[in-house]
Amino acid sequence: MKLTNEQMIFVNLPVEDLERSKSFYTALGYTLNPTFSNDDGACIVISEHIFVMVLRKPFFETFISKPIADTHATAAVINALSATSREAVDAQLEKALKAGGTEPQPPRDYGFMYQRSFQDPDGHLWEVAHMDMDAAPG
Incomplete structure (x- = not known):
């Protein structure tokens, strides 16, 4: 993923089962960016400017102050x-x-x-x- 000055979107989604989510989104034809993926989350590349971050719920909770x-x-x-x-x-x-x-x-x-x-x-x-x-x- 090459970051540019153009605006991009990162949709962050809490998920129960990270492997299931990765399998689902790659089955849609999207790719996984391993540079921004680990045991807590994965970066799914939809297009050059659209990314989905599927994040295990406990990790997602570290970014918010509301319940999921x-x-x-x-x-x-x-x-x-x-x-x-x-x-x-x-x-x-x-x-x-x-x-x-x-x-x-x-x-x-x-x-x-x-x-x-x-x-x-x-x-x-x-x-x-x-x-x-x-x-x-x-």
């Missing part, structure tokens, strides 16, 4: 990623489901935008969407 939310019972955030086509949205969801994720909502088709959602094994919500801006209203 029960992501299986509540939602506080939906992490959304773009896709290059409707087919890419479907392919990403199929990978997530095959890797142990669930699809908490049915697909949504707005004509110009197509969305599907998945929940990782720790209950974190993700959305994958394709937007055809040429077909967007007004």
Whole structure:
């Protein structure tokens, strides 16, 4: 990972089972950055500027002063990623489901935008969407 002056995002997620999380996210086609991974957490590279830090819950707690939310019972955030086509949205969801994720909502088709959602094994919500801006209203 080469740090640049461009803005990047690091999504930090508390997880129960680090190995399960690493397996899940690499099954989606993302890569593991071993330089920023250890027994407490792992850096999952989604793109040049998007990273997911999956952190064992006790380690995650060292960064916060609030209790960790029960992501299986509540939602506080939906992490959304773009896709290059409707087919890419479907392919990403199929990978997530095959890797142990669930699809908490049915697909949504707005004509110009197509969305599907998945929940990782720790209950974190993700959305994958394709937007055809040429077909967007007004």
